[in-house]
Amino acid sequence: MKNPRVALFVTCLVDLFRPTVGFASIKLLEEAGCDVVVPRQQTCCGQPAYNSGDKADTISIAKQVIEVFEDYDYTIVPSGSCAGMISKHYPALFEKNSDWLPRANKLSKKTYELVSFLTDVLGIDSVASEFNGTVTYHDACSGLRELSIHDQPRLLLSSMEGLHLRELDDANVCCGFGGTFCVKYADISNRMVETKTQQVVATGADTLLAGDLGCLLNMAGKLQRDGVELNVRHVAEVLAGMTDRPAIGEPGKD
Amino acid sequence: MTGSIPSEFKENVVRQLADEDLRQALTKSKGHFTGGRQKAKDNLPEFDALRDKARDIKDHTIENLDFYLEAYEKKVLSSGGYVHWASTAKDAQEIVLNICQSVGATSVNKGKSMIGEECDINEALEAAGINAVETDLGEYIIQIRNERPSHIIAPAVHLTKAQVEESFRETHTHLDPKRVLDEPLTLLEEARKVLRKKYFEAEVGITGANFLVAETGSSIIVTNEGNGDLSQLLPRVHIVLASIEKVVPNLEDASTLLRVLARSATGQEFSVYTTVSTGPRRDEDLDGPEEYHVILLDNGRTGMLGTEFQDMLRCIRCGACMNHCPVYQSVGGHAYGWVYPGPMGAVLSPGLLGVDEAGHLPNASTFCGRCEEVCPVHIPLPKLMRHWREREFERHLTPSSYRKGIQLWSFVALRPNLYQWLTSLQMRILGLLGRRRGRFTSIPMAKGWTKYRDLPAPEGKTFQKQWSERS
Numbered sequence: 001m002k003n004p005r006v007a008l009f010v011t012c013l014v015d016l017f018r019p020t021v022g023f024a025s026i027k028l029l030e031e032a033g034c035d036v037v038v039p040r041q042q043t044c045c046g047q048p049a050y051n052s053g054d055k056a057d058t059i060s061i062a063k064q065v066i067e068v069f070e071d072y073d074y075t076i077v078p079s080g081s082c083a084g085m086i087s088k089h090y091p092a093l094f095e096k097n098s099d100w101l102p103r104a105n106k107l108s109k110k111t112y113e114l115v116s117f118l119t120d121v122l123g124i125d126s127v128a129s130e131f132n133g134t135v136t137y138h139d140a141c142s143g144l145r146e147l148s149i150h151d152q153p154r155l156l157l158s159s160m161e162g163l164h165l166r167e168l169d170d171a172n173v174c175c176g177f178g179g180t181f182c183v184k185y186a187d188i189s190n191r192m193v194e195t196k197t198q199q200v201v202a203t204g205a206d207t208l209l210a211g212d213l214g215c216l217l218n219m220a221g222k223l224q225r226d227g228v229e230l231n232v233r234h235v236a237e238v239l240a241g242m243t244d245r246p247a248i249g250e251p252g253k254d
Numbered sequence: 255m256t257g258s259i260p261s262e263f264k265e266n267v268v269r270q271l272a273d274e275d276l277r278q279a280l281t282k283s284k285g286h287f288t289g290g291r292q293k294a295k296d297n298l299p300e301f302d303a304l305r306d307k308a309r310d311i312k313d314h315t316i317e318n319l320d321f322y323l324e325a326y327e328k329k330v331l332s333s334g335g336y337v338h339w340a341s342t343a344k345d346a347q348e349i350v351l352n353i354c355q356s357v358g359a360t361s362v363n364k365g366k367s368m369i370g371e372e373c374d375i376n377e378a379l380e381a382a383g384i385n386a387v388e389t390d391l392g393e394y395i396i397q398i399r400n401e402r403p404s405h406i407i408a409p410a411v412h413l414t415k416a417q418v419e420e421s422f423r424e425t426h427t428h429l430d431p432k433r434v435l436d437e438p439l440t441l442l443e444e445a446r447k448v449l450r451k452k453y454f455e456a457e458v459g460i461t462g463a464n465f466l467v468a469e470t471g472s473s474i475i476v477t478n479e480g481n482g483d484l485s486q487l488l489p490r491v492h493i494v495l496a497s498i499e500k501v502v503p504n505l506e507d508a509s510t511l512l513r514v515l516a517r518s519a520t521g522q523e524f525s526v527y528t529t530v531s532t533g534p535r536r537d538e539d540l541d542g543p544e545e546y547h548v549i550l551l552d553n554g555r556t557g558m559l560g561t562e563f564q565d566m567l568r569c570i571r572c573g574a575c576m577n578h579c580p581v582y583q584s585v586g587g588h589a590y591g592w593v594y595p596g597p598m599g600a601v602l603s604p605g606l607l608g609v610d611e612a613g614h615l616p617n618a619s620t621f622c623g624r625c626e627e628v629c630p631v632h633i634p635l636p637k638l639m640r641h642w643r644e645r646e647f648e649r650h651l652t653p654s655s656y657r658k659g660i661q662l663w664s665f666v667a668l669r670p671n672l673y674q675w676l677t678s679l680q681m682r683i684l685g686l687l688g689r690r691r692g693r694f695t696s697i698p699m700a701k702g703w704t705k706y707r708d709l710p711a712p713e714g715k716t717f718q719k720q721w722s723e724r725s
Binding site for chain 2 (some may be wrong): 010012014015016017018019020022023037038040041042043044046048049050051052053054055057058060064128141142146156172173174176177178179180182183184185186187188189190192193202217218220221222224225245246247248249250251253
């Protein structure tokens with residue numbers, strides 16, 4: 001059978017802050033037998049504009065994404081919130097536009113968050129990578145509630161030798177990131193992330209994982225401000241065995 | 255009334271976050287509500303099917319609101335009651351005062367009513383020289399503290415036991431100052447004793463309504479303390495204060511809604527008291543009021559009909575959205591500055607007060623989606639909050655620096671070549687600057703972030719740059 005032709009939607013946060021997650025995604029997809037393409041004309045999925053009420057710009061950005069990605073077998077996103085934007089919110093944006101609605105729907109059906117694509121579509125139930133340590137996992141909101149991502153990362157993590165997963169209390173409660181919320185309402189966001197990081201510390205894990213970089217930057221930044229020694233990584237980095245790079249917000253080795 | 259207003263949300267938040275008693279009180283109540291709901295849901299296999307049915311009942315009623323309201327009015331009249339239509343809160347105040355004055359009332363008992371709060375009925379009564387006594391324990395506590403409710407079903411949830419004890423000692427000065435009051439039960443006993451006397455003094459009893467039944471002309475209230483029954487049965491006059499969207503077609507529909515209401519609210523299968531009232535006392539009744547009045551309040555609700563906010567009128571006021579909202583659980587109900595807090599308030603308040611006044615509320619959400627997940631009538635609360643943000647953006651109510659920032663980002667995002675050129679340059683610089691420590695502790699452009707958190711430094715070259723160099 002022909003390998004599926006998969007386009008990687010890198011997401012702007014991964015592109016800018018954490019390219020390692022992009023390379024980890026490609027490694028996981030290639031190991032799973034996909035031909036991976038990274039379309040050059042990609043930028044952002046439009047969430048900042050969408051959640052700020054700027055519908056006109058959101059629609060323009062959505063059209064751009066649809067044009068760039070609609071011809072591949074799948075569009076894969078290492079983020080629940082950006083994948084949810086494309087698969088759940090794009091069709092809603094074009095509800096009354098008969099030209100674009102079919103195109104939005106078509107892309108929506110072919111778009112998946114990375115980890116759930118590996119398990120639910122490709123049927124993978126284990127990865128060969130190793131990791132030595134105790135991790136805890138935060139369920140980022142959009143992935144959990146819009147795309148039902150909960151068991152999938154746990155399934156793959158539990159297949160890894162040397163990795164112990166310790167569940168986080170209130171793992172399904174928001175970390176306080178919320179896109180521009182965290183700077184618009186910094187005081188509230190701080191209380192939320194403080195509650196979250198206290199629970200993370202209480203697990204005794206040495207590494208915190210999640211599937212969304214926004215949440216990870218928020219939690220890593222808070223842990224570091226509080227002087228907590230704990231590594232924060234995107235789940236794809238661990239699954240791909242790419243943990244030789246410094247964790248999020250940690251200094252380079254040289 | 256000590257309080258705050260929605261437009262001062264940010265200031266309210268600072269005050270609320272600094273309140274250690276509030277933090278303690280919220281931490282204590284949170285698990286009780288969320289755990290209780292989860293257990294009730296797990297114990298009822300058809301719970302989700304009931305939620306769908308509850309949504310459909312409310313949708314059907316709202317689609318035919320005029321029909322059911324008229325049917326309801328007819329039934330109330332034929333059972334010997336009166337129906338008053340109030341367009342605004344002010345109208346409702348006047349109607350209440352007229353009824354009270356017509357019987358020369360000097361004292362009024364109140365069962366818990368959020369519509370009473372919406373119309374500031376207590377203030378109107380006091381101004382007319384009529385004593386209003388809240389009989390729900392939580393409402394009684396905040397009344398003696400001169401506060402607004404901070405939650406729609408648990409009005410005093412923001413207070414600790416010690417704060418309640420302090421208020422009781424300050425208010426009940428006729429009691430022995432050396433009495434022991436450190437247990438919730440002793441506090442309850444004392445409130446019960448004080449209130450018991452007042453039940454017999456009032457000429458008028460005012461209650462809210464959880465549902466109005468068109469088929470029978472009945473009003474239904476649910477309580478856990480039984481105070482509602484005493485408030486409406488003992489006085490000569492019973493006034494039901496309800497908003498128009500409380501109507502449901504029949505008792506069967508009301509029972510479907512009751513089955514999801516208590517489970518969503520407190521995790522109870524049913525509230526302790528469910529009281530159905532139809533008209534005044536009949537000849538064969540042993541007790542009951544001589545007069546039965548219903549005031550039907552609009553106050554902006556019909557303006558939401560036929561708009562993208564119509565779904566909000568399904569709300570049955572269970573409070574599950576605020577119990578599960580991490581923003582509400584951080585700042586408490588008083589931060590929202592009006593009667594309705596939490597996610598339901600963030601959608602309803604702009605509808606009733608105007609988005610100019612309450613615009614912060616739908617913005618102060620991470621769209622985590624937990625409210626929608628637990629809503630017993632499937633109100634898409636994040637989507638409706640986003641619609642308010644769209645209205646604000648269209649009307650240029652969004653702060654201009656923020657608006658410009660979003661538009662600038664969109665401008666760049668729509669030009670992939672510019673995006674790549676610009677970001678690869680910026681990330682290269684930030685990556686180099688942050689290389690040694692891995693993070694920034696202060697960035698003037700991102701103060702909102704670095705006030706409380708470090709900003710992890712970018713790895714350096716953007717992904718796209720690295721990828722293009724490889725292939």
